[in-house]
Every structure is written in structure tokens, then in C-alpha cells.
Amino acid sequence: MKPSKFAYVNAKTLDEALLSLKQPEAKIIAGGQSLVPLINYRLSQPSTLIDISSIIELSQISVQDHKLEIGSLVTHNQAITSKDITKFLPIISFALEHTAHKTIRNSGTIGGSAAHADPSAEWPLLIMLLDCSINIISYKNSRTILAKDFFISELTTDLKEDEIIKSFNFPKIKQNYGWSFEKIVQRSGDFALFSAGSIIEIDHNIIINSKLCVGGAGETPIRLSNIEAIIKGKNIESNFDITNDQFLSLLNPTSDEHASMEYRLYIGPQVIRNVLINSIQNYKDNKND
């Protein structure tokens, strides 16, 4: 479990990193929490590792009028402890507390987690859930892509070989809302067997908009647009009357060492139901504060 030979570039600026990335088989490394095991198993054999962890501009969190912009180098722990994130999107801080363990959270970054695209991980779920758009840059140009177009399949994204993720735009939520996140694991800190997050925007007890996303249920985090549509316009006190089949219609989990597909299909509707109920409860709790 030793990596194959690679050159190492400690990039001081984004330009330097982008220039180095033009080399064939070059790969970006930030926190290394996903990449290092892969290169140690030689499942990935990059010619050059470009370490971007010294590029300060990538580790900023900035609050703007309509969004929070989170630099790709922001670590899980940085996000958990950020006052801005906790204020505007507390679901992020809460969910990331469930990511692995402190030592890993001190190193792992949002950009690394998104680029690795594990459908059971917290950041990909949050990015998908929160309608995030992703700022990507290459030596030639830059572009912004929506989360739903970014995650293609398990461990595969739309990121091109010469591109670096610069930052993530998380739109602020204007309305009053409630949120909830739940994760099913066998052991604390594990990847989710199944996870779900939801944001429910409420006006005068009516659900005017909602976001519902699940992890560990398919090749990417999955937005449950069908459920979002069903509950839109409903009173929060009403019974949603969603059947298990409706909950499951967009899910496509598989069996692995950790749990069977059947277990995931069994636990899925319960977890989704929980986050819907808990989001509404969260809204009520906040309103009473």
C-alpha cells in the first residue's frame, strides 16, 4: 500500500496550480482524506500531485447578499465552527458533525469531498440539497455548474481533468424554514447506510417550497422532487399521505458489505418521513423562540 511514483507541486497560487494541472495525469490534492487511500491502493496513479492547501483564497467563507460562498479548501471542521454557516445554513454544521471523526474533519475539505463524489457522504448531499452551484476554473476559462449537473454517478463528476473547484455558492433561504438531517450508520463516523436532509420553507403554516435529498440511495445524492411536489402548498398540520412506494420511486440503492439493498429500501421511507416531520418541528421550535 505505497503509491506509485509521482511528482509533487506545492502550488502557492491558483494560477500555479492550474498551470501544473495541464500536465497529463496530474491530480489535485487538498486534505487527502479520499485521495491518499486511493493512491496507496494504486487505484489512482497520478503523475503529479498538486497540493493546493497553501492557496489562501480557496479557504474563505464569505457572506454575500443572496448566498454564502464557501471556498473549496474549507475543511469540515472549519464549516462546523463557522458562525456564518451556523447562522444562515445550520444544517451544514449539523450534518458535518456526522462526517467521520475529528481528525478527518480537520483535514477533509468541501472541494475534496465534492470531487470524490461519494453518494453516502455528507457534503455531496448538502450541496445537492441546498441547490448549490459550483464555481469551477481552468487555465483557459471558468464556469459555474449546478449541483444536479455536477454529480454524474458514484465517484464521477462533471469536473474536467484541467479544472479545479474554486468555490461553492449556497443560496440563502429567504423564507422562514425548518430543517432536519438524519443519518443511519452501523458505527459512529461511518459513511451513511442511508441519509436524508430536508429544508421546508413555510409561510402561514403552508409549505411554499421544500428541498429533500437522500444519500446512500443511489449513484449520487438524490433530490426527491416527487415528494417536494406532493407537499408543496400543504398545511404543515395536514397529513401528507405519502406512501412507501412514493418515497421509494426515485431511489436506486444497491447492496454492499454494509447493508443490503432491501435494508436501505426498508429504512429509507422512515428516515425521509422523519426529516419531513422534524423539519416542521424545527420550524415551529424556531418560531417559538
Next chain:
Amino acid sequence: MNKDKKILMRPKYIGKPIERFEDSKYLSGNAKYTSDINIDKMLQLVFVRSDESHAKIKYIEYKEALKLEGIIDVLTFKDFSELNQITSPSRMSNYFATYQDVVAKNKVRYVGEIIAVIVAKNRYVGEDALELIEVDYESLDPVIDPEEAASNNKILLHENIGSNVILERSFSHGTKDYIKSKNIKSVSGKFKLSRKSPIAIENRCYLSDYDIGSGNITLYSSTQIPGVIRDALSKILGIAGNKINVKALDVGGGFGGKGSLYPEEIIVTYLSKKLKKPIKWTSDRLEDFLTTSQAFEEIIEAKLFFDDDGKFISLEGDVIGNIGAYSIFPWTGALEPVQVIGFLPGPYDIKNFHGNVKCVVTSKSPTGPYRGVGRPAAVFVLERLVDMAAKSISMDPFTIRMKNLIDTKNLPYRIGSGIIWNDAGFKECLEKSKNSNFFKEIIDIKNKKKCNRTWIGYGISTYAELTGIGSKISVAPGMPINTGSETATIEIDGTGSVSGIFAIASHGQGLETTLAQIIADEIGIKPEDIKITHGDTSKAKHGTGTYASRSAVIGGGAAIKTARVLRKKILKVAAYLLETDPNNIEIIDGIISSLNTNKSINFSELANSVYSDMETLPVELRDSLYAKESYDPIFGATTTATHIALVEIDKQTLKVKVLKYLVSEDCGKVINPMIVDGQVHGGVAQGIGVALLEKINYDNQGQLTTANLVDYKIPTASEIPKIDVVHTEHFLPENLGQFKGMGEGGTIGAPAAIANAVADALSDYNININELPVNQEYLFQLLKNGEIR
């Protein structure tokens, strides 16, 4: 000064929770493990390992690998032809030894078996070479299912044996007349304990340094058994034992996984001699999963007979042990399965016992000793049956156990399998657990927490184990190596400081501290002033190592015996110096005083007069302050405990959480309660892993599918509850020090207690918890089959 008063003042270190002397180096990252040693011109090995579980090797192509810069050589079985095969003999009848080539010759029998050896300047270039080596196999049908392998001789793993069963053994005691009895009741089940990995934090590592000048070899090995390894290497390599020094420096956990001889150890040593270079191999986690001896994997069918009053009448058991591809040295693959059947009757008075065991070879990694050997499985099965019996006659789980546990007045007691229990508080431990505040609390929690989100239940397990086993009993059945004695050497150097040298090998148990406490009490010095050396065969010439809960008992006994001899020597010299009788001398914290005058000397003065000052003492009193004795307790010491676990099961996720845990145990005289509690905590944590999480899985082609710490789940601190420990000290009068072994007990009792707790939590449903681990998936399958809800 009054003599009694002075003796009263003498501090006793045994029984004190002294902080471990070795912790500062461990906790500050300054421990020195084998992998930390680097020697000039050292070469590293990378092993080409089999990708197939059962196959013939057609050819190995490594020309391209040889061309790489930094590759010294690639070696195959031809290069090791002078080495004997690894084989583990046994005196048991019906036992067939397996023979393993150090490097596979023409057939591989498990994924991970060594096919070729890359000698490289470093591990990186060695792994580059690994990618260039091609092995062409002719696949054979894998041998995976032990039941099928036992009954089917068409696919043989070892053709020369003619069967996949390397041992079959039966035990029978009493009659079977009870079957005719009208009032007889019974409970039965088919139980399975999943295969597990020991998972030490430090992976195995070996470094052999050949000294060209002297021809001596020093093997630094992360082993639990340096003495056994030295003896084995001497035989296999044909080198005198005094030319090989096996040194186990700091070893980062063993749990049995470092308690056997490994091919890598032989290859490293052989090549350092052949190439006249230091040779090192450090296992990575993948190799550790593939090749470090695994544990358990038994199928046990058992039936407990009892009468209307819950009195046990008979126990019948049938064990099939899947031992993997080879019978491991020196214990044999029979070690675990035979002990499952041997310990099955437990601490209960059961007049009739009928047991059978089969050890089956399969194309999986070899199994070997693991913390608790045999007993975790035996206790799991029996304690489940006991609870099932209690439930069937609506009896309380305490009452049925109290009714059947062997009474102290009936000890020693020979159980149906032949094991003899001696002084131990079986009933005392159970009573103490029931009368504890802890038990009141858990009943309270159980009643209060009844809610619609969780099922809650508690479970008990009571067991006995044999520890500190002397020469009359084999640690492994039929093993031709005596593991019943240990040696201690204690000496005082010219400065007056005291050193204790042992052949046991500490790998985190705190033996450096406990042995110092024992010597301190015997001689009359402070434990922190004693240097304990262990795990070095050049310093302790005979002794086997640390395993089977023996080191405190046998090593501690040897320490006492030796310290007493040395104390006599000290007193003899001191009597002359203090101008008094040896009986009028007391030694307190290193000060040797006359009881009838105010004269005293310290150890430095004592040593000076013996070794340096040629005037004070007459020549005949200048005998070196040195003693060496060995100790053999002849039989074993019975340790017992009752465990109680309180668990909660989430009705939605089906996840089991251990809320609280109690261990009420009797390990004889407690040397250091903090270390004992720590060992109990660690053992229970591993038992929780067995009960809820850990499962080595091979697919039907014999490929290991849980080869990393993401897929193979060991418990983290978050999964371990607060563990309470209550002690009972039931002494074995014949044993020096009255110590009993306790390092394995936590792992022995926990799987059963948790299984019983889960069954209790689900007692409204007609289910049987007969397989471990109980994870979400396991409970989900029960639920799916309509057994829960």
C-alpha cells in the same frame, strides 16, 4: 522500634492502582516498535501474494520486475528449497498435520498466500515491481463452506490428508438415559460465530539483522512469543539458538494475532542470513487482514436438557470449526474449535455431556489464537441456551444460573469435557452482580425507558476460564511444547539498582508495572526503581511469551520465587554490614535497616560493598546479587465472571446500542486494580465488536471482501458504554501470589451477555439470537421473515 509496628509501615504495592510506568512513552509517541528501527543497508521485502483462493500456479513471470532500479531480486519457492515446511504437530489422535511451504510451491490455498518474494531497496520500488509480476493460475474449486467441505471429499485442499477434516474428536461423560425420562425438557439451536480479525493497531513487522562478524542473527519481531519463535527458527534454519536473538520491542497489541509463527518471519530471517543484509518487512493493513491469523468461525449445534425445576441434566454439542487453509504453528488449527467443545459445559453442574468437534480446512486465511480462544463461542452458545431454558419454564435468569452453578464447596470439579475447575467464586460473582447498585439502576432504566421508539433488555453471562496454565495441561490440545513455566531473573548491579528480566513479552498489558509491583513487595523497594526487561531471548533463555492469560500468573509467580531467593542474599550481606541477624532486618522502599539498632544502608551501599569495595565484606559474602528461578503452577487457575449488559434497540433502524455494562469478576489477587479494570474494559470493547460489528467476510470464490477498516468495523469509543467492574478475590492457595489470569475475560463474556440482552429486548417475539454479530442487517432479516413485530 517495635518490630510489628515497623512491618506495618512497610508499604504494599500489590493491590495499588499505580499508574503504568510504560504509559509516558506510549502516550507521547516515544515507544519503539520494530518498524521504527532502520539499519544501514537495510533491504525491504514485498510479497507477491495469491489472488486466488485455491489454484495451481502455472508460472510466475518476473523478468520485467528485475529490470527496475532498486530491485535486488525476485525469489520463488526454488530459492527456499532448503527450508522445512511449516507444520504443527499434535499428540491428538485423528489429527492430520498440514504442511505449508514458506513460499508456495505449486498450489495456493488462500488469497494472500506468498508466491514470490521481492527484495527491494525500499517498499515503494518493491510495489512498483509487484505490478510487473504476472502469475498464471489454473483455478481450482474453492473450499468455502465448512459443512460441505467436511462431508464432501471431491474437492480436497490438502490431497495428502484425503479429507478436509484434520481432526475429529468426541467427548462423552455420563449417560444418555435422560432421553427416556418423562420430565425432561430441552432447548436447542444452531449457532454461528462469524470469523473475525484480531486487529492490533500495529501491523506485524519483522526485521532481521545478520552480523557478518559473528554470524549472529537478531530478529526484531512484533511477536507475543519470542521464545517460541527463537526455538522454531533454530530448527527451521538449522542454526543454534544462541546464534539467534528474537527481540520483541514495544509491540502495539497482539490479541493472539501475533501469537503464532508466520512465513514472513522465517523468510526475513533466512534472507538476512543468505544475503548478509538487514532485511525488513512491515505489513500494511491489507496484508494484515489477509494474512494475520483470524478467529472463530464455528457452527455449533447444541442442546441443553433440564427438568421442570430448571436443573440441568445434560448438554450435547456438535462443533464444526472452519480453521482456514493451514493448521497454524505451534497451536494447530484445532486450538479454537476443540476449546469450544471443551469449555462448552461452562461453570455449571451438568452430569451428562456429549460433544463432538470437527476441524475443517477451507481456502480461507488460517485461523489462530484470539483473545478468549474457544470460550467466546462456547459461552455464547451455552449462555443463550441457559436463557432459552429459563424462558421456557418462566424462570428468572439469575435463579436458573444460581441453581446450576457449581458450588464452591464442590470444587475442584471436573466438567464433562474433562476440564477441572478449582477455587473460584462462581456464585459469588453472580450474586455480587445481582446485588449491585448497577443492577438496580438497569432495572430502573429498563422500566422507565419503555417507549415506542426502542426495545430495551438486559442480558447476563456467567463463565469460567482456565488461566495461568501449568505443565500438566496443554494450552493447545496435544501440543508438544511445554508452556507451563516461566523464568525470572532479578539482579542488582554495581549502583544498587534492581533489574527484572522475563521471557514473557508485554504488548500493552502493563506487565512492566505489575511485575515491578510484585518484586517491590517481595524485596522491599519502590516499583518505579525496578527495571523490567522482557521479550528478549538473549536475556531470558527460556520461556515462551505472553498469551493465554498466563503472564501475571506464571511470570508473577516466577518473580516472587526469584525475589525471595535474592532477598535472602541481600539479608545475608546486610546482616553482616548491620551487625545483626537476617531476621532482624527490614527493607522498606530501598532502605535496609536493623530492627534493633538505628543502623541502615541503602541499595547503593549494599552493592558497593558486594561489587566494588574489597574491604568491607569477606570474600565468601561477595556472591553476586543475582537470582534466577522458574515457576510452574502445574495446573491452571480458574477465573470466573458474570457480565451484565443493558442494550437498547432502535425500532426503526434496528441498531443495537449497549447502554450500560457490568463485569463482576474473580481474578484472584488483584495486582493493580487500574490495570485489571483497563484489561476488562478493553476485553469488553472487543467483545462488543464480536457481538455487534466485526465480521470477516469471504465471498463464494474465497475473496476477502472486508479488507479495510471501513468495511471491517471495529468498535470506536462511541460504541463503548461506561463499564463498571466489581472484584471478588477467591484465592488458589497453592499458587504463588494467588494471581489468576484475566486479560481475556472481557472478550469471553461480552458476546454472550449482549446476545442475551438483545434476546431479552425482543422477548415478546419468537426469535432466537443465534448468530453474531447482531447488526442492523441481521435484525432486518429476522424482521423480514416476520419474526419481529
